Amino acid sequence: MTEKKRRNPKQARAQATVDAILEAAFQILEAEGLAKLTTSRIAERAGVSIGTLYQYFRDREEILTAMGQRQSDDMREKITSIVLAADGTASVRTIVRALMQGIQGSAETRMVLSDALFRNAGEGVVGRQHLTFLNSISGRSELDFVLGKESAFILTHAVIYLLRAAAAEPDLKLDPDALEDELVALMESYIGNLAARAEIGRLTPR
Numbered sequence: 001m002t003e004k005k006r007r008n009p010k011q012a013r014a015q016a017t018v019d020a021i022l023e024a025a026f027q028i029l030e031a032e033g034l035a036k037l038t039t040s041r042i043a044e045r046a047g048v049s050i051g052t053l054y055q056y057f058r059d060r061e062e063i064l065t066a067m068g069q070r071q072s073d074d075m076r077e078k079i080t081s082i083v084l085a086a087d088g089t090a091s092v093r094t095i096v097r098a099l100m101q102g103i104q105g106s107a108e109t110r111m112v113l114s115d116a117l118f119r120n121a122g123e124g125v126v127g128r129q130h131l132t133f134l135n136s137i138s139g140r141s142e143l144d145f146v147l148g149k150e151s152a153f154i155l156t157h158a159v160i161y162l163l164r165a166a167a168a169e170p171d172l173k174l175d176p177d178a179l180e181d182e183l184v185a186l187m188e189s190y191i192g193n194l195a196a197r198a199e200i201g202r203l204t205p206r
Helices: 012-032 039-046 050-056 060-085 092-101 107-121 124-137 149-168 176-203
Strands: none
Touching: 012 039, 012 050, 012 060, 012 107, 039 050, 039 060, 060 092, 060 107, 092 149, 092 176, 107 149, 149 176
16 A cells, blocks of 8 residues: 555544554553564454554554654653753753653563664654753753763763663663663763863863
């Protein structure tokens, strides 16, 4: 089925159908894992025909990508709400904890959805998380200097990719609390180093 023929869920009923399909897929993924996730089982759980499912999604991969996109969007909204509630001064720990806990689902489910989104949406996904994380720390007093694009890249991508690596290596049995402490220490230390270097730059005659 071509993209032109596939429905765009603009109407309330169509959106409800899409929501039911994504929720059914999430339930199966959580309870039984990726191996048991098939379009026929998703359609059955959602209470729609397989033909209806294919009107909105080409295959299982497209469903996973849509779920991953929702997960990413929900995370950005969660971080934004945290920052707004704190008048722009949310701590690095608060943001790191939000990223670690995610929105819903097990670590395995979040990893599956994240992988699908990366495969199909590219690095733009991290770029959007990059901007959200950067905005969340922009009000901190330590950051009374202009971040270069390289230092901003390190600040935002380090947390995201380290958390992806941790989720991909469950056999390491990393302690979540200890990992949170280490990530916060990493970010706080780097921010402190950036501030110190900026101060040296201001005091050094040119």
